[in-house]
Amino acid sequence: MTALEPIGYDELDEAVNHLRLSIRTSELHGSICGFLAANGRLPKRHVLTALHLQAGSNAVAEADQDVLDQVVAQSAEELADPELIFEPLLPADDRPLPERADAVVDWCRGFLGGFGLGGPDAHSRLSEEGREIMQDIGAIASSSLDFSNEEEDEDALIEVHEFVRMGAMLLFTECHIPNQPSSGTLH
Template sequence: MPVSKSALPDPSEVDAEIRRLALASPASELHGGLCGWLAGGGAPVREWPARVLVDDTLPTPAEDSPLDRLRTASAAQLEDRSFDFALLLPAADAPLVERSGALFDWCRGFLGGFGLAAGANPKLSEESSEALGDLAKLAGAQAQDDGDEEDEAALAEIEEFVRVATLLLHGDCVLAARHRQSLN
């Protein structure tokens, strides 16, 4: 059965590709950077790691490689009106400390990629400005060593917030800009 163009590659495939290319970023942070780049108006180009990591010496991912599939799936999910956008994070059965740490890494990556693509003063709604500030707070958070069911529920809520905030920022920076261009 063919893999959907909007399905993210398995995190282990992305990790293996990161090691092969000797990138200094964990998979979740790299995906956050890519999504921030795309949400801020960056082009979904194959050489995205060089742009997101601001290193022109980085190789361009091979066509249909895990990083190339990550790019095409992420771009497709952000453009999809069904809000079926997913974060590349460890599996739900991974320890809470690993999952929360990866989510905070994702947010750090997102902020960097978004800033590179959107610039210093992007046109944002009040909601998006607030969401961006909240993402910045999450990017500075530290993972806890252990947790209970309440912490699990809180992490699920935070993950959903990050997902919606990303779509909101993409809407302001990409979809609204595209709409403004079509009106002119």
């Protein structure tokens, strides 16, 4: 048996378009990651149901379902990986800055929604740092972005992306390891 190639943004985007979901690709991935971070269980073949999403078409094609199932498995594995390999699925760096920035906002919005669906007591298990990270992700999710200096804006997006990436892993860890305080600070 050969290892599956990781699902990237474009593959997930294709599945989202086929399924005619009411959310964007990055928001879907954020929802999956938030749900997993809150210790939610996403059973195979029931990802959309668990996230309270419905495909715009009557039937979900096998290929699209396989992509969703693989993204769930891949995300859970990456969030738990001690080598910190997790990456939010976002448009490639060659896409326009506003598109990539909007995708980060969408991802954060999805993460918050998924986290809320993942477990009723997930938020209460968070440390003070974890609660602050959730507040910051909330601030990003409600942001309206303006762009003025491309180089500075690009640097700011890189910083926000890294914060979101590390924050998601920290929140996952806090909700999966009982009574485990976070180690180090996230800046």
